[in-house]
Amino acid sequence: MANRLETAQIDIIERLPVPFGLVRFGVAPDHANLKRCVNTFSKTAQLKNVRFMGNITLGKDVTLKQLKEAYHVVLLTYGVDDSRKLDLKGSNLKNIFQAKDFVGWYNGVPWNKDLPVDLSDTTASIFGHGNVAIDIARLLLSPIDKLKSTDITEHSLATFAQSRIKQVHLIGRRGPLQVSFTTKELRELLNLPNCCPIWRPEDMQNVPEIVPKLVKPRKRLTELMVDKFQNRQTPKLDDKQLAMIFHRSPKEFTGSEKVESIKLQINRLEGDDLLDKKAVPTQQDETIATSLVVASIGYKSVQADGDIPFNSQLGVVENQYGKVGKGLYTAGWVAKGASGVLLHTMEHAFGVASVILKDLELEGLGQEKPGFDFVRKVLDERNVQVVTWEDWLKIDEFERNEGKKLNKPREKVVDIEQMLKIAAT
Amino acid sequence: MSLLSGVIRRSAPKLLKTFNIRPVTNGVPNLNKKEIEVTFVKHDGTRIKTKGKVGESFLDVVVNNDLSLEGYGACEGTLTCSTCHLVFKKEDFEQLPDRPEGEESDMLELARGVTDTSRLGCQVFLTENMDGIVVEVPESSNDARLQ
Numbered sequence: 153m154a155n156r157l158e159t160a161q162i163d164i165i166e167r168l169p170v171p172f173g174l175v176r177f178g179v180a181p182d183h184a185n186l187k188r189c190v191n192t193f194s195k196t197a198q199l200k201n202v203r204f205m206g207n208i209t210l211g212k213d214v215t216l217k218q219l220k221e222a223y224h225v226v227l228l229t230y231g232v233d234d235s236r237k238l239d240l241k242g243s244n245l246k247n248i249f250q251a252k253d254f255v256g257w258y259n260g261v262p263w264n265k266d267l268p269v270d271l272s273d274t275t276a277s278i279f280g281h282g283n284v285a286i287d288i289a290r291l292l293l294s295p296i297d298k299l300k301s302t303d304i305t306e307h308s309l310a311t312f313a314q315s316r317i318k319q320v321h322l323i324g325r326r327g328p329l330q331v332s333f334t335t336k337e338l339r340e341l342l343n344l345p346n347c348c349p350i351w352r353p354e355d356m357q358n359v360p361e362i363v364p365k366l367v368k369p370r371k372r373l374t375e376l377m378v379d380k381f382q383n384r385q386t387p388k389l390d391d392k393q394l395a396m397i398f399h400r401s402p403k404e405f406t407g408s409e410k411v412e413s414i415k416l417q418i419n420r421l422e423g424d425d426l427l428d429k430k431a432v433p434t435q436q437d438e439t440i441a442t443s444l445v446v447a448s449i450g451y452k453s454v455q456a457d458g459d460i461p462f463n464s465q466l467g468v469v470e471n472q473y474g475k476v477g478k479g480l481y482t483a484g485w486v487a488k489g490a491s492g493v494l495l496h497t498m499e500h501a502f503g504v505a506s507v508i509l510k511d512l513e514l515e516g517l518g519q520e521k522p523g524f525d526f527v528r529k530v531l532d533e534r535n536v537q538v539v540t541w542e543d544w545l546k547i548d549e550f551e552r553n554e555g556k557k558l559n560k561p562r563e564k565v566v567d568i569e570q571m572l573k574i575a576a577t
Numbered sequence: 578m579s580l581l582s583g584v585i586r587r588s589a590p591k592l593l594k595t596f597n598i599r600p601v602t603n604g605v606p607n608l609n610k611k612e613i614e615v616t617f618v619k620h621d622g623t624r625i626k627t628k629g630k631v632g633e634s635f636l637d638v639v640v641n642n643d644l645s646l647e648g649y650g651a652c653e654g655t656l657t658c659s660t661c662h663l664v665f666k667k668e669d670f671e672q673l674p675d676r677p678e679g680e681e682s683d684m685l686e687l688a689r690g691v692t693d694t695s696r697l698g699c700q701v702f703l704t705e706n707m708d709g710i711v712v713e714v715p716e717s718s719n720d721a722r723l724q
Contacts, residue, residue, distance in 0.1 A: 155645075183657070185652055185653075185655035185656070185657045186652055186655075186657040186658065188651070188652050188653045188655060188657075189651040189652055189658065191653065192648065192651045334683070334687060335682075335683040335686065336657075336680060336683035336684060339680075339683060368686045368691070369686030369687060372682065372683070372686060493658075493687060494651065494658055495658055495659050495660055495687055495688065496687075498648050498651065498660065499689060502647055502648065
């Protein structure tokens, strides 16, 4: 939009003092290549008519109403901030976490830095068959040397270095044909060195026969599973193990203080759509031992400001093709729900940008608007320290320098006060 | 949390330039290599005729010539984003020295509008016999209703 509307001033308003959202806080530390897209994003942030304004929280420091008074167009792209929770008997036992918090812990989300993760025992269970679940499984099963040179937070690296986790259960409520992860991520996980995937033959029954009927990309993903299943090996003595478990939902956690075991409900699948069958509970269950539980069963967004039309059931801002109302738009996960890789979110953003441009052409602008000058007044009254792009570059340099000392690309600052202090130098 | 707000200072938006995002080149320098002509056709029909050196990837050509293709090559040619998706003509595709496989296929399948003659631009390198080649850059929105 900055390039197509050269006369527009575009301000990116961010809750944290640092940019890049999910690329900084979601993408796994060992996926450095994907993080290269920050170079592309940085170029956009440094365009003449674009400004980054960090440390401003919508709904707290500034309201939607005030933003609409200040700007002709407001675009909500604040992502997802809440997750679907396991609310079961025993889910308040120690060492049971939401994936969002666990990921935030190793990726440096300020409010997750003190998460009491305990990896001193041997088994872990991850619920969910999506790419976040795979990230967590991979980090738990990776050799520590692979993590040392990434931008993983030092506090979590210390815990990973002491980890005694030997077996990870990757548990999904449905079957191999309904998984949500992507081929590349699964391939990477199944090919980890010194790690042996374990399959249960009953889960893979009839799956090879269905492959020819599938279309891409499901076909390739399923072929990969069938291939790994058919060529499965018995784990060597010092191998770590990845147990692929299907048709199971958590029912109950037990343990004295810390989680010790999970009762899994056994599901069967119902429905005509092969790839979108429903998991229906049977009367049977199964109990497995575990010393850590991470639930990665979906994210949803929150209503950041009372004036945002919000669908709390789906956890998204109400919108039609990105449009919320006059002058109000939304894009990314907060608009369409938390699924899809970077490419899909980028495509969605381009699509919404073209909707905005079209509307502007049709509707015109009306009266002049004061822009950030107005927001600045509101923030000054609340004594909010605004972090600009130049300020972020100071934090960036600090983090890179700290990283150098540890042979890492960066050591993230995980304390907001410290970020603000560096920004103010 | 981030939100993007825009204030437009003129009464009507003026559509001047297209997106102009520039990833870093990932190819080796080819100082004395032969130059050939390459044409990119965008989904709206716009044709961008440019030059590239033998040995460069199609992504390199986009980067080195500063072509305005939206978000093209965000991961800088490291096979992690599939934003450099290209569709080749059947006869050109058949002339390519290799077929997409392994990680390229894993990524390619996520791209929108993938065809039997699709490739990732970061994985296909210019050869002399490609002079005058025309490749299509598919639409970069995953929801046709948005267009």
